[in-house]
Amino acid sequence: MQTNLADFIKDTPEGREADAILRACVHCGFCTATCPTYQVLGDELDSPRGRIYLMKQVLEGVEPTRKTQLHLDRCLTCLNCETTCPSGVRYGRLVDIGRRVVEERVKRPLDDRVKRTMLKEFLPRGELFKPAFKAGQLVRPLLPYSLRDKLQPARRAGPWPQREHARKMLALAGCVQPAMAPDINAATARVLDMLGIQLIEAPKAGCCGAVRFHMNDQEAGLQDMRHNIDAWWPYVESGQVEALVMTASGCGFTVKEYGHLLAHDQAYAAKAERISKMTRDLSEILPEFEGEIGARMAGRIKERVAFHPPCTLQHGQKIRGKVEGVLRAAGIDVVLPAESHLCCGSAGTYSVLHPEIAHELRDRKLANLEATGAKEIVSANIGCISHLQSGTATPVTHWIELVDRALAGAAR
Ligand code: SF4
Ligand code: SF4
Incomplete structure (x- = not known):
């Protein structure tokens, strides 16, 4: 597809990346067939092809509206369209860039701003989320349906193994998982212990950064990523750990992107690249056993x-x-x-x-x-x-x- 990006973005790293992605799209529409929001809503502007067209317009200088923002908001960022696309269009990166540009230009209604601020401030902070999650369970019947859904009873974690092993890996505790399902990392530690691997949670690591990054507070998301790199670096630099194991595939996907997302940050680029290369989903570790x-x-x-x-x-x-x-x-x-x-x-x-x-x-x-x-x-x-x-x-x-x-x- 031909492009003519506007002056405000064309000579920036994001502009060059977006331009290359837009040019790869041949508008064939194969991706619409596997897009969940197109299947539910049946509107071309709620399909990958429609959203790509909207983002192209915005990046070429057309002023976005609340309607443009809504069509981009409705995307699940599930990346099914990337799997389907025969031209290798990296839709996920494009929508990150497009959403950020639209966010700067379109003011959200008050209720939407309040909801999004609450999510961005509470979810990534385990020290706030954990007591809020427990309090929410007490008043669960009084909460709106969309919140009630999230307050399932947490399962007991059970013991964390205490044996030492020569093989060690780092796990990410994450932000909401320790409150909602502490048993997942504990179960991983027990299984890996049986297989001769010691699992360590770095105490200072927190949210992988996805929550704030994908809610268009991209600088705050990058800050969460730098914070984790600082928490992990002593283990990585000293060669204590051979891998970072992710038990939540959403976090794993984000940590594998650190190298790309921090590529222009001189202080963190090399560390981020190394962290991403060492990161494995749990399902990539266990086939060996x-x-x-x-x-x-x-x-x-x-x-x-x-x-x-x-x-x-x-x-x-x-x-x-x-x-x-x-x-x-x-x-x-x-x-x-x-x-x-x-x-x-x-x-x-x-x-x-x-x-x-x-x-x-x-x-x-x-x-x-x-x-x-x-x-x-x-x-x-x-x-x-x-x-x-x-x-x-x-x-x-x-x-x-x-x-x-x-x-x-x-x-x-
Ligand atoms: S994103 Fe890929 S599948 Fe979708 S219209 Fe563009 S080239 Fe076709
Ligand atoms: S990421 Fe998912 S919801 Fe968004 S356009 Fe692609 S297929 Fe549709």
């Missing part, structure tokens, strides 16, 4: 399990088949549902900001998951897990909890 897990777990889980692959795993990190591979090696009957490529509607803060679309996508996803006949649903991202759990009585857990539970009776 499939034989051992299989031997210990064989026959322990008899019921069928359905796996919901988060968008940040399958479209963002392009990791497909690895979770299923580990679970199958463990003798578990794991199945993917129909339309497994489609977003469940969680998408970070999206389910709070756009509850109608989020609930429609959730219910469609749950219908497909339940049609498999599975007795348990597993996923790989805290956001998807709590969003799906809010719509079903079938247990929805992280897949590592399933492995941990099955191993609980085995000798560790």
Whole structure:
């Protein structure tokens, strides 16, 4: 597609990046077929092609309106369109740039500003979120539906192993996961301990940066990323740890992008690049141990399990088949549902900001998951897990909890 970017952006790093992405798009429209918001709303401007066109106009100097902002807000950033696009258009980076430019030019209504400020200030700060989450559970019946959904009872973490191992990896505690599901990292630590790896949580690391970055407060998001790099660097620089393990695929996708997002920051570029290269989703670590897990777990889980692959795993990190591979090696009957490529509607803060679309996508996803006949649903991202759990009585857990539970009776 031909472009003619406006003076305010064309000679900036963002402008050059956006220009290259826009030029790669040939407007074929293949991406519309797999876009969840186009499937729900049926409006071309709520499809990737339509949004690309809107962003092109804005970057070429057309003044955006509240309507432009709304069409960009409604995007889940699920990146299904990137997977589908035959021309390799990096839509995710373009929408980050487009949203930031529109945010600077369009004033949001007051209620929207208040809601977004609350989310940006509370979610990334564990010290604020944890007590707020507990207080919210006490008054859950009085809260609006979109918030009530997020307040599922937290599962108990259980013990964190104390053994030392020569092999060590760092885990990210994250922002909301320690309050909502402390058992996920504890289960990961127990499973890795059994396999001869010591998992360490750096005490000062916090939110991966995705919350604020994707809510158009990009400088605050980058600050969260620098904060984590500072917290991890002593472990990395001294060679104590061989990898950073991510148990939430949304965080993993963001940390793998640190190198790119901080490439123009002289003080952090090299560190960010190294951190990104060392980052692995948990499903990239465990295949090395499939034989051992299989031997210990064989026959322990008899019921069928359905796996919901988060968008940040399958479209963002392009990791497909690895979770299923580990679970199958463990003798578990794991199945993917129909339309497994489609977003469940969680998408970070999206389910709070756009509850109608989020609930429609959730219910469609749950219908497909339940049609498999599975007795348990597993996923790989805290956001998807709590969003799906809010719509079903079938247990929805992280897949590592399933492995941990099955191993609980085995000798560790
Ligand atoms: S983003 Fe890709 S699939 Fe979508 S219209 Fe452009 S080239 Fe076609
Ligand atoms: S990221 Fe997802 S919701 Fe957004 S345009 Fe692409 S496919 Fe549609």
